[in-house]
Amino acid sequence: MSMLLLKNGLVVDPSQGISEKMDILIQGDKIAKVAKNIEASQEMKTIDLTGKVITPGFIDLHVHIREPGFEHKETILTGSMAAVRGGFTGIACMPNTNPIIDNEGNLELIKARANRYNLTNIYPIAAVTKGQKGQEITEYGILKEAGAIALSDDGLNIESAQVMRKALDYAKIFDLLIISHCEDQSLAGSGVMHEGFMSTKLGLAGIPALAEEMIIDRDIRLAELTKGKIHIAHVSTREGVEIIRRAKAKGIKVTAEAAPHHFVLTHEAVASYDTNTKVYPPLREKEDVAAIIKGLADGTLDAIATDHAPHAREEKEVEYELAPPGISGLETALPLAWQYLYLPGHLSLLELVACLSTKPAQILGIDRGTLQEGKVADITVIDPQKTEKVDPQSFYSMGRNTPFKGWELQGWPVMTIKDGQIKMENGRIVE
Numbered sequence: 001m002s003m004l005l006l007k008n009g010l011v012v013d014p015s016q017g018i019s020e021k022m023d024i025l026i027q028g029d030k031i032a033k034v035a036k037n038i039e040a041s042q043e044m045k046t047i048d049l050t051g052k053v054i055t056p057g058f059i060d061l062h063v064h065i066r067e068p069g070f071e072h073k074e075t076i077l078t079g080s081m082a083a084v085r086g087g088f089t090g091i092a093c094m095p096n097t098n099p100i101i102d103n104e105g106n107l108e109l110i111k112a113r114a115n116r117y118n119l120t121n122i123y124p125i126a127a128v129t130k131g132q133k134g135q136e137i138t139e140y141g142i143l144k145e146a147g148a149i150a151l152s153d154d155g156l157n158i159e160s161a162q163v164m165r166k167a168l169d170y171a172k173i174f175d176l177l178i179i180s181h182c183e184d185q186s187l188a189g190s191g192v193m194h195e196g197f198m199s200t201k202l203g204l205a206g207i208p209a210l211a212e213e214m215i216i217d218r219d220i221r222l223a224e225l226t227k228g229k230i231h232i233a234h235v236s237t238r239e240g241v242e243i244i245r246r247a248k249a250k251g252i253k254v255t256a257e258a259a260p261h262h263f264v265l266t267h268e269a270v271a272s273y274d275t276n277t278k279v280y281p282p283l284r285e286k287e288d289v290a291a292i293i294k295g296l297a298d299g300t301l302d303a304i305a306t307d308h309a310p311h312a313r314e315e316k317e318v319e320y321e322l323a324p325p326g327i328s329g330l331e332t333a334l335p336l337a338w339q340y341l342y343l344p345g346h347l348s349l350l351e352l353v354a355c356l357s358t359k360p361a362q363i364l365g366i367d368r369g370t371l372q373e374g375k376v377a378d379i380t381v382i383d384p385q386k387t388e389k390v391d392p393q394s395f396y397s398m399g400r401n402t403p404f405k406g407w408e409l410q411g412w413p414v415m416t417i418k419d420g421q422i423k424m425e426n427g428r429i430v431e
């Protein structure tokens with residue numbers, strides 16, 4: 001059995017409340033021992049990680065992988081490589097592919113292709129409604145049995161409250177989580193950015209914050225009514241955070257995530273007319289950014305999820321109104337979180353790692369997000385000192401659509417280990 005010894009790193013494991021310098025011995029695909037000064041022996045491969053941070057592997061709750069159907073934007077292989085480079089040992093993939101993942105057959109197809117590469121764990125999310133049309137709910141029991149980790153019509157709002165109620169009710173029977181993309185389409189209309197002074201100044205149609213908040217409120221109330229499990233995707237507004245905070249205080253079963261672009265950028269970024277700033281929900285105001293950060297810090301928002309949404313260059317190189325929304329986020333998530341959440345002191349190291357690993361694992365109900373002895377060795381190593389400019393040309397993702405091009409960021413993942421095997425070292429995939 002292979003043995004890998006990670007020596008002298010700062011071990012940060014929120015599942016055990018550990019944040020101290022220790023060694024980790026990996027045997028085969030499991031964590032065999034976590035202790036101070038584990039003695040190296042001949043048969044072990046030993047890596048000195050002095051100055052590095054060792055965490056449970058990151059898990060991204062919200063990834064658009066595009067295969068099948070949109071392989072010109074991203075494939076399972078390129079998306080998996082981007083995940084591994086970003087330090088993610090697991091990604092939950094949204095079903096808005098072509099065909100949409102709304103039946104057993106399509107789910108089997110994703111699983112078969114995902115397992116071919118063995119780079120990162122892929123957890124497929126199935127659609128809440130057939131064809132993501134928001135009308136007829138899918139077969140949750142069959143989908144769960146076929147491997148769906150959760151349900152979502154992400155990319156689209158479920159317009160009918162009646163359908164959402166049924167979905168929550170039905171999903172509860174199978175203990176399935178519903179991930180909600182909150183946006184009242186009748187209010188969002190043809191908006192392409194946040195509605196506010198910038199949209200007026202730029203002459204672009206706006207999406208009011210209320211379009212998101214009304215549905216967050218509706219879905220949480222429906223979860224309360226049905227006792228179903230709801231997860232709010234990509235929260236972007238201050239009132240949205242507040243609604244979730246109040247619901248949690250009331251004991252309603254709700255979890256929520258925020259994307260790096262929503263805690264780093266504001267609608268001012270759209271002034272460049274760079275279509276890489278176009279994303280749904282849109283970039284909001286500085287008060288919203290502050291509220292998202294506070295929400296992550298006090299646990300109102302449970303997880304950091306990228307909403308990785310790769311698009312082809314030619315699709316983004318059009319007028320702002322015509323460009324598809326989305327940001328390629330897997331490869332910049334950690335340094336953005338490091339620089340904008342950890343370094344300024346908004347989140348402690350334990351809190352940051354909880355948002356990237358332990359809590360997403362709990363939300364999905366998977367036995368990951370921990371460095372406990374005996375658990376699967378899915379591990380991310382961070383170099384807190386590494387400073388690098390974001391270079392989209394170096395992305396493994398086919399989607400180079402990032403508004404962070406040229407930004408100098410600190411705190412990058414330098415090693416990703418899945419099942420005890422090194423999959424990425426110093427930013428490069430290990431073959």
Ligand code: DOR
Binds near residue numbers: 324326327
């Ligand atoms: O910006 C976004 N892009 N938001 C979504 O909800 C969907 C995603 C996509 O699929 O491109």
